[in-house]
Amino acid sequence: MNIHKNNNTMELLEKLNWRYATKAMNGEKVAQEKIDTIIEAASLAPTSSGLQPFEIIMITNPDVKAKIRAIAWDQSVVTDCSHLLVFAAWDTYTEERINKMFDLTNEVRGFKNQGWEDYRQMLLSSYPQRDAEYNFNHAARQAYIAFSQAIAAAAFEGVDATPMEGFDPAALDEILNLREKGLRSCVMLPLGYRDLENDWLANLKKVRKSKDDLLTIID
Numbered sequence: 271m272n273i274h275k276n277n278n279t280m281e282l283l284e285k286l287n288w289r290y291a292t293k294a295m296n297g298e299k300v301a302q303e304k305i306d307t308i309i310e311a312a313s314l315a316p317t318s319s320g321l322q323p324f325e326i327i328m329i330t331n332p333d334v335k336a337k338i339r340a341i342a343w344d345q346s347v348v349t350d351c352s353h354l355l356v357f358a359a360w361d362t363y364t365e366e367r368i369n370k371m372f373d374l375t376n377e378v379r380g381f382k383n384q385g386w387e388d389y390r391q392m393l394l395s396s397y398p399q400r401d402a403e404y405n406f407n408h409a410a411r412q413a414y415i416a417f418s419q420a421i422a423a424a425a426f427e428g429v430d431a432t433p434m435e436g437f438d439p440a441a442l443d444e445i446l447n448l449r450e451k452g453l454r455s456c457v458m459l460p461l462g463y464r465d466l467e468n469d470w471l472a473n474l475k476k477v478r479k480s481k482d483d484l485l486t487i488i489d
């Protein structure tokens with residue numbers, strides 16, 4: 271099996287095995303260049319129709335972190351991380367939001383294409399009319415793809431991360447004033463360095479179900 275893997279893929283798997291959902295961090299600061307790289311990896315994620323229907327909020331302020339910890343099951347990594355990323359999805363799709371991304375595409379590529387413009391009209395005639403909750407859930411799924419790429423990039427940078435849904439999203443939205451901006455929090459990613467002495471998970475084996483339970487093959 272391994273003969274089919276090139277060195278880069280081997281390195282990817284090695285990093286993904288190194289990564290774990292860190293339970294205790296030591297407060298050490300992560301260099302801003304590393305954080306920038308992690309955010310760039312998130313930005314490069316594929317999204318439905320290329321709309322990138324989410325934003326990332328980066329928090330280093332200790333008071334804000336403390337407020338968030340209080341609504342996040344008192345998880346210590348929220349305050350002991352270096353940078354806390356919050357992934358927040360659009361609360362719905364609007365004409366303005368859709369047009370902005372399509373206009374940006376035309377601007378960056380320097381030309382207009384009829385097929386692309388027809389596609390824009392198709393989205394404009396269907397997305398904004400849909401139920402906001404349905405749209406938010408669609409947008410949130412895109413945010414999770416970016417979140418996953420951020421996690422992998424953090425591993426490549428040797429930065430520990432804790433994927434985190436264990437918080438009260440409505441309370442977090444209020445702390446960060448997200449609803450006023452048409453956003454709703456989905457998931458958080460504390461980034462920092464593991465505290466080996468205090469992290470009960472650090473030295474435990476990774477647990478994954480068998481390939482048979484994961485994969486169905488249709489030949």
Ligand SMILES: Cc1cc2nc3c(=O)[nH]c(=O)nc-3n(C[C@H](O)[C@H](O)[C@H](O)COP(=O)(O)O)c2cc1C
Pocket residue numbers: 289290291292293345432433434435436437457476477
């Ligand atoms: C969407 C999502 C939410 C999660 N929420 C939390 C959380 O609130 N707190 C936590 O300690 N771990 C959280 N986890 C981590 C998972 O428990 C962990 O990824 C899983 O047990 C597999 O372990 P590993 O990531 O160490 O390989 C979350 C993971 C994901 C993907």
